[in-house]
Amino acid sequence: MRKAILTRTILTAMLVLLPLGSYLPTSAVAQSALPKSLRIATHPQGAAYYVLGSGFAKVLSDALPLSASVRPFSGFQAWFPELDRNNVDMGIATGYDLGLAVKGKDPYQKIPNVRTLSVGTDLLLGLAVKDDSPIKTLADLKGKRVTINKVLRGSRDGAEAQLRAAGVDPESGIIVVPVTNVVQPPQMLMEGRVDAAWGAPAMPQIREADVRLGGVRFLPAALNDEQARHIAENFTGYRVINVKGGSVTGVKVDTPLMASPINMVANTKMSDDAAYQILKTVWNSYDKYKGVHPWAQQWTHAKMTENLVNSVAPFHTGAVRFYKEIGVWNDAAEKHQQKLLAGS
Numbered sequence: 001m002r003k004a005i006l007t008r009t010i011l012t013a014m015l016v017l018l019p020l021g022s023y024l025p026t027s028a029v030a031q032s033a034l035p036k037s038l039r040i041a042t043h044p045q046g047a048a049y050y051v052l053g054s055g056f057a058k059v060l061s062d063a064l065p066l067s068a069s070v071r072p073f074s075g076f077q078a079w080f081p082e083l084d085r086n087n088v089d090m091g092i093a094t095g096y097d098l099g100l101a102v103k104g105k106d107p108y109q110k111i112p113n114v115r116t117l118s119v120g121t122d123l124l125l126g127l128a129v130k131d132d133s134p135i136k137t138l139a140d141l142k143g144k145r146v147t148i149n150k151v152l153r154g155s156r157d158g159a160e161a162q163l164r165a166a167g168v169d170p171e172s173g174i175i176v177v178p179v180t181n182v183v184q185p186p187q188m189l190m191e192g193r194v195d196a197a198w199g200a201p202a203m204p205q206i207r208e209a210d211v212r213l214g215g216v217r218f219l220p221a222a223l224n225d226e227q228a229r230h231i232a233e234n235f236t237g238y239r240v241i242n243v244k245g246g247s248v249t250g251v252k253v254d255t256p257l258m259a260s261p262i263n264m265v266a267n268t269k270m271s272d273d274a275a276y277q278i279l280k281t282v283w284n285s286y287d288k289y290k291g292v293h294p295w296a297q298q299w300t301h302a303k304m305t306e307n308l309v310n311s312v313a314p315f316h317t318g319a320v321r322f323y324k325e326i327g328v329w330n331d332a333a334e335k336h337q338q339k340l341l342a343g344s
Contacts, residue, residue, distance in 0.1 A: 033273035038068040041079035041091035045072050048202070048295055049092045055292035056092075056264070059285040064277060077107060084111035086267045090278075094123055095237030095261045096154050099312035103236070103343075107153060113268045115316035117279050119307035120299035122259035124243060125158050127196045128189065128206065128250050131215030135195060138166035138219050144195040146174045147185035155182060158258060159198045161235045162219075165227040189216070201248035201257075202294050210249050218250045221258040231258060237312050261310050262295060268316075275318025283322070308333040314340040 038060060042053035050072055057068040071088055073079040076097045082088045097108070104110025127146065129135045135144065141163065148170065149155035160170040168174060177194050179185055185197035186205035190212050199206045201218065210216045221240050222228040228240040238260050245253040264282070266275060282289075283301065290297045305328045308315075315323075315337055323329035 033271045034064055034066050034277060035089065035274060036066055038066050038090065038278075039071045039088040040068060041071050041073055041083060041088040043072065043075060047072075048293060051293045052262070052295050052299075053092045055289040055296050056282060059288045060278060060281055062288075063281045063285065076101070080111050080114075081109055083265065083267055084109075084113045086113070086269045089270060090117070090264065090266050093263050093265060094154065095119070095263055095310065095312050096158070096235065097237070098263055098265065099236035100153075102313050114265050114313045115268055115270070115275075115319075116263055116311045116313045117266050117275060117316055117319045118264040118282060118299075118304050119261045119311050120264065120303055121295045122241065122261050122298070122303070122307075123200060123295075124202070124248060124257045124259055125198070125200050126218040126221055126250075126257045127159060127162060128186070128199055128209070128216045128218050129196050130189070130213050131217045131252075133195070133217070135219065137223065138162055138168060138221075141166075141196055141219075142168055142173050144174055145177050145193070146170075146196045147179045147188060147194050147198050148176045149180065149182075149185075149198065150178045151180045152182065154260075155198055157235060158238065158260070161231050161238060162221050162258060164234075165222060165230040186216075189213070201243075201250050207249050215252075216250045217252065218255060218257060220256050222256050228256070237261070239310065261307050262299075263311065263313070265313060266316055270316065270318070272316070272318035272321065275316040276322050279319050279322045283326075309336045311336070311340065 040053045040057055043049040050070060053070045057070050060066065060068040076093055079088060079091055080101045083091050101108035101111045102114065127138065135141060148159055163170045163174065177188065183205055186199050186203065186209045188194045189197035190209045196219070206216060222231060232239045238258055240256050241259045243251050243255050243257045245251055245255070286300065308323065308329065309332050320329060320337065
């Protein structure tokens with residue numbers, strides 16, 4: 001008799017406890033799927049990618065029951081395969097290099113398992129001249145000394161993309177001044193060794209050149225829609241956007257510049273709930289990370305929403321869930337997502 005009563009008691013307790021999960025707060029259920037640690041791949045310590053990744057790691061560690069940390073690599077070629085193999089959980093990458101890797105184009109191996117969480121700020125790029133230079137457009141660079149990077153494909157292809165769109169042959173139409181890193185071009189401009197230097201307005205060296213030369217000026221990346229389309233269609237991950245005058249170094253009046261969006265990416269093996277919680281935390285933490293770097297300051301809700309159609313890798317299904325929940329995932333984003341999935 002006592003045994004029967006005990007058995008009924010145990011069964012009753014099981015029936016009461018089994019459905020308990022359905023009554024737990026959604027966040028508690030989702031957080032149970034989070035990894036204990038989160039490894040974020042970036043460039044070496046001190047690089048903008050490292051600083052940005054560190055800012056995200058801190059807000060994720062503070063807000064979620066996990067330990068997020070930055071894992072620095074020498075560059076994209078080193079960590080893209082690690083992300084694809086799930087040896088790191090996340091990474092921060094430019095759209096151009098990520099686009100090459102998604103398609104398996106030189107110098108990258110194909111990485112089919114990458115998925116986008118967020119596309120935030122844009123890396124603005126262009127060819128800069130002295131502010132008092134008579135050179136006003138890219139077409140004016142014919143026969144002029146222009147830096148072309150012979151090592152970093154992204155820098156080389158970006159400069160050549162703008163020149164070709166303007167009808168300038170980057171091999172025979174200019175005097176090629178070869179460089180091997182991103183610091184050399186503005187330094188050469190300061191020394192008077194080149195007429196135009198490839199760079200980004202956010203670079204400290206460009207800001208230094210702006211002071212030492214009495215001003216630098218970025219040339220318009222495109223003068224019409226046809227030139228802008230040429231860049232976007234032939235160089236995955238690049239597009240032309242209008243930059244407001246006075247908003248960045250070297251842009252005194254509204255100027256179209258080439259932009260390559262910065263991507264926060266994960267692996268397909270990351271659970272939907274984990275991707276959802278990580279993205280939600282980043283979305284809600286702008287005030288906590290915006291001060292770590294100029295890129296972070298521009299990683300705004302507006303930019304993340306605008307760039308839903310500028311990703312080069314499909315969005316993680318957990319990320320799509322979040323964007324739909326807050327009402328920013330529209331028909332254009334869905335069309336773009338399906339196009340990427342069809343090509344992946």
